[in-house]
Amino acid sequence: MKAYVFPGQGAQFSGMGKDLYDSSAAAKSYFDSANDILGFDITKVMFEGSAEELKETKVTQPAVFIHSAVTALVSADFKPDMVAGHSLGEFSALVANKALSFEDALRLVSQRALAMQKACEMNPSTMAAILGLEDSVVEEICQSIEGVVPANYNCPGQLVISGTNDGIEAACEKMKEAGAKRALPLPVGGAFHSPLMEPAREELASAIEATTFSSPICPVYQNYDAKPHSDIIEIKNNLISQLTAPVRWTQSVQAMVADGGASFVECGPGKVLQGLVKKIHREAEVSGL
Template sequence: MKSFVFPGQGAQFPGMGKDLYDSSPKAKQLFDQADDVLGFKLSTIMFEGTADELKQTKVTQPAIFLHSVVTALISDAFQPDMVAGHSLGEFSALVANGALSFEDGLTLVSKRAMAMQKACELQESTMAAVLGLADEVVEEICAGIDEVVVAANYNCPGQLVISGSIKGVEMACEQLKAAGAKRALILPVGGAFHSPLMEPAREELAAAIETTAFGAPKCPVYQNVDAKGHIDIMEIKSNLVSQLTAPVRWTQSVNAMIADGATSFVECGPGKVLQGLIKKIDSGVETASI
């Protein structure tokens, strides 16, 4: 069985999508449609913008979403038995598997990005990558700190990202290094994604999702919140909302897909980050990109 997976924030690069736009009339139509929906020339920033311009919140998430969805929709090879996305990538996965229209998916991603930006501005916060410790050790240390700091991304065994207040993350990094972490490195991000500090954004996204029409998916989507495959629309919507304040259980999602019969994983979108993580989770599965 084939699983198609979609990357999250950080996969962007200058010039992204230009090859798709130039080579496919359908891709060109989707890029032009995206510019209309957003009310600004996202395609121009993607094709000609600098790395800094691509890092703007209102640009980054729609850009990765657009590249990922176009890659899937114009490919004859896109025949999924299951799909999953890392954080933002979950929206790409839901458009690709038919649960969301392209326009509605893009609109939700744009609203999500702006809501997250607003939540970041309410309180200074950050994230840090932790390498070389068991998940349980990281969880225990975070739980013992009297500040907001939680496990946010379970990327692969021995690679976890924590998220919270600046003080909380700094305190956790010190304790994690003392506990034997190879690295505990604060990341250059604007806020504490996938932590309780995203609650204002969660409420805003919930209102937007509530008024958006979802359709029956062609195949299960393995969602970040519980690492299980879902086809029930109410469950999918609820999990999408919860995702903003809950951890991305990527390791668990990949293991669940393998347990349910996935033998190959195809990455749709910019970069090859997910292929690398999947190989670290289970070196025996095939990985590729389209």
């Protein structure tokens, strides 16, 4: 079975989507529509912007979403048996499996980015990547430090943690003492996928509730519980819960493999997910669309 996976924040690069825009009238139409919806020329930033400009909150999440969703929407070969997205990528996955329209999803992604930015400003906080420790060891250390939680289960031996600045600093020291190969603070503006994102979750919840979802053409394996979902109510609830809960990417890929996923195709900028899938399941076939 074919699984399509969609990357999250961090996959952006200058020039992203330009080849799509130039080679497909349908893609051009989606990009032009995105500029209208967002009220600024995001395509210009995607095609010509510097790394610094692409890192702006109002740009990053919509840019990665647009590139990923349009790649799937205009591909003649796109025939998914299952889909999943890493964090922000879950919105692209929901467009790909027809649960959300491109336009509605882009509005939600834009609101999500701005709500997360606001939450970051309210609670100065950060994240760190922990390499080379068992998940259970990382979880145990997080439990011992107030305000620190596991945030992204990326692959075995790679877990990102989230929390207050002081908490993350203390956690990194403890992780190194426990034998981590690296405990690396990340250049992010806040503690994503942690309880510190509660103000953003509340804001996004009302926007998601007000948005029309349709029955998907295939299940989406959601970050919140790493299980396949086709029920609209469950999909909405999990999408809301995602902001303050960890991204269970390792578990999602394992579940897809257990359900027959053998070929994983990454839609969007970069190849990060292809690398993670291979680390989670060596026998998986991986490619980009």
